Amino acid sequence: MGYGDGRRFGKFYWRQVEYIIHLLRRQHEEKIDYEQYIRICEQLGEEPDPNKMPVDISVFPTEVQQAFLVHETLPDRWDGMSGSYLGKDWSALESILNIYEIEDKRTVVYFLKHVESQHSMSINKELKRKRDAEARKRK
Numbered sequence: 001m002g003y004g005d006g007r008r009f010g011k012f013y014w015r016q017v018e019y020i021i022h023l024l025r026r027q028h029e030e031k032i033d034y035e036q037y038i039r040i041c042e043q044l045g046e047e048p049d050p051n052k053m054p055v056d057i058s059v060f061p062t063e064v065q066q067a068f069l070v071h072e073t074l075p076d077r078w079d080g081m082s083g084s085y086l087g088k089d090w091s092a093l094e095s096i097l098n099i100y101e102i103e104d105k106r107t108v109v110y111f112l113k114h115v116e117s118q119h120s121m122s123i124n125k126e127l128k129r130k131r132d133a134e135a136r137k138r139k
Contacts, residue, residue: 020064021114027055028118063104067111070096070118085123088116 032040034056041048057065073096074088097105 004013020060020111023055024064024111024114024118028122030054063107064111064115066100066102067115068109069100070102070108070112071115083127085120085127088122 005109034052034054037052037054038048053055057068058067070093074092075091077089078084079086093109097108102108
């Protein structure tokens with residue numbers, strides 16, 4: 001990922017960051033993953049369309065891939081009464097960053113927060129959908 005040290009490169013850097021955040025949102029909104037999409041295209045005899053192709057983790061810069069790794073390592077927190085997903089337990093973050101020898105901690109944590117946000121929203125959206133379906137069933 002390009003880093004802008006001066007004012008001249010700052011705009012370019014933040015455009016990259018905005019694009020990565022856009023890809024993160026898109027990744028969590030998609031119903032199928034990259035490999036499923038490729039298999040479907042093969043079965044239909046179609047060429048994969050890059051604009052419709054699901055986002056694969058390999059398209060992200062190293063710092064974002066490290067954020068995904070740390071995100072998977074952090075333990076989940078759930079509300080015992082309502083069953084709602086509260087997010088990740090960040091208390092072990094410093095230890096995990098040190099274990100994986102992550103150098104650019106600030107950038108990784110920045111993207112980790114975005115990964116966490118998208119992940120929490122998608123889990124809670126799915127839980128709400130299931131609760132609503134259960135409520136409709138009971139009626």
